[in-house]
Amino acid sequence: MSLRPIEPKQRGFLIVNSHPEGAAQTVRRTWEAIPARTDGRRPVALVLGHSAGYGLAALLAGLRRHGIRGVGVAYETPDTGRRTASAGWYRTAAAARLAAEAGHDIRFVNADAFSAEAKAEVADLLERHYGPVDHLVYSLAAPRRTDPATGETHHSVIKPLGAAYEAPALDFSGAVPAVSRHRIEAGTEDETRATVGVMGGDDWALWVRELAARRLLAQGFTTVALTYVGSEVTAPVYRHGTIGAAKAHLEQTARDLDASPLLKEKDGRAFTVVAGAAVTQASSAIPSIALYTAFLRTVLGERGFRSTAEQACALWDQLEGRTPLVLDEEGRIRLDGWELDARVQDRVRELWADPERGLEASRPGADWFMGQVKGLYGWGVGDVAYGRPVETDVPWPTRP
Known part of the structure; x- marks a missing residue:
């Protein structure tokens, strides 16, 4: 007890x-915003990176809307007495309670999903309790990864390629949000290779091969990995940078998996899913993304900006065949049409052309962004009594 x-x-x-x-309240709010609809089959799903961002949204939407069964995997830290548990730890506990209340059969593994040991542990769990997997959702985001074959640890970087880039960014160090400037030096070949090693498709392919080796690919198996394209205004530091190189590798991995004998013999499919902008722990660390997202929220307003849960519902409906797949010319599932609408982007570019002036017109968007970041960690949620002591030593959810 703590x-x-x-x-x-x-x-x-x-x-x-x-x-x-x-943190539990933010999960419950997301859960309650998802339309409940669990008629029909209850597919077996493996969600990698279930505790945050799009992975959490995919878990909650899959449970509430399609009654998925299976396993979620994340790597979170418990309460130490000196520091609270990570937000993902608390979100996992909250998601487990909601799933149990609704009668869903889901188990959670806290492990380094990049490791061979985690893959074996999860495969054992699937074999014992669920059998072959219908859907594998890959939504891992981490700053480093150790290659299980070579033992080399790769560290990702967020840098442009070719030349340095000065990016406007949101600065929350003062009393009110302000625009700051970040000069980011160009990434080297080694840094690009390392970023691809962390955020590319190598680990995704290893997961698929592990399931195939254990005869855990269901007939009609589908796997998806989350990616992002975004606006031309963020392209220098994102899509045209080291992260973009990793995303290109991820997309090539999808094509390779889709054409592989492992999936062909199961009538399987592999896609990357281009999601829209969102406030996540991963995205808030990328220079200029916060400012861009604040501008985007200002342009779209509350109703036009699509939450991760809304996008995850659309994804599951497509994967389960309730709505047609929305594919682009490269075979990627697109969930970002609302963001990249030409009229929306024209207005964002106007704000971006003069970031200081644009921020003055986007104060509500900037305040909303910081509120969303705080909410990721369980702070600033209106109906929580923050002044009283709280139990911070929350157990990781287990099932008998």
């Missing part, structure tokens, strides 16, 4: 502690 009062500890976008009740 009942104690806690306060947020924040440096810019970095929040180093989490509120268990606040």
Whole structure:
């Protein structure tokens, strides 16, 4: 037991502690915003990176809308007494409670999904309780990865390619949000290779091969990996940078998997899914993305900006055949049409052309963005009593 009062500890976008009740409330709000519809079959799913961002949205939408059974995998830290558990730890506990209340059969593994040991552990769990997997959702985001074959640890970087880039960014260090400038040096070949090693498709392919080797690919098996294209204004630091190189590798991996004998013999499919902009722990760390997202939210407003849950519902409906697949010319599933609408992007470019002036017109969007970041960690959730002590030592969910 660790009942104690806690306060947020924040440096810019970095929040180093989490509120268990606040994190649980954000999960419940997302859950309740998803239309419940679990008629029909209950597919077996493996969600990698289930505790945050699009992975969490995919888990919740899959459970509430399609009654998925299976396993979620994330790598989170428990309460240490000196520091609270990670937000993903608390979100997982909350998701498990909601799933149990609704009668869903889902298990959670806390492990480094990049490791061979985690793959074996998850495969064992699937064999014992669920059998072959219908859907594998790959939504891992991490700063480093150790290649299980070579033992080499790769560290990802967020840099442009070819030349340095000065990116406008949101600065939350003062009393009100302001625009700052970040000069980012060009990534080297080694840095690009390392970023591809972390965020490319190598680990995704290893997961598919592990399931295939254990006879855990169901007939009609589908696997998807989340990616992002985004606007031309963020392209220098994202799509045309080291991250973009990793995403290109991920997309090539999808094509390779889709054509592979492993999937062909199961009538299987592999896609990358181009999601729209979102406030996630991963995206908030990318220079200029926060400012762009604040501008985008200002242009679209509350109703036009699509949440991760809304996008995840659309994805599951496509994967389960309730709606047609929305594919582009490269065979990617597209969920980002609302963001890349020409009229929307024209207005965003106007704001981006003069970021300081654009921010003055986008104060509500900037405040909304920071509120969303705080909410990821369970802070600033309106109906949580932050002044009283709270139990921070929350157990990882287990099933008998």
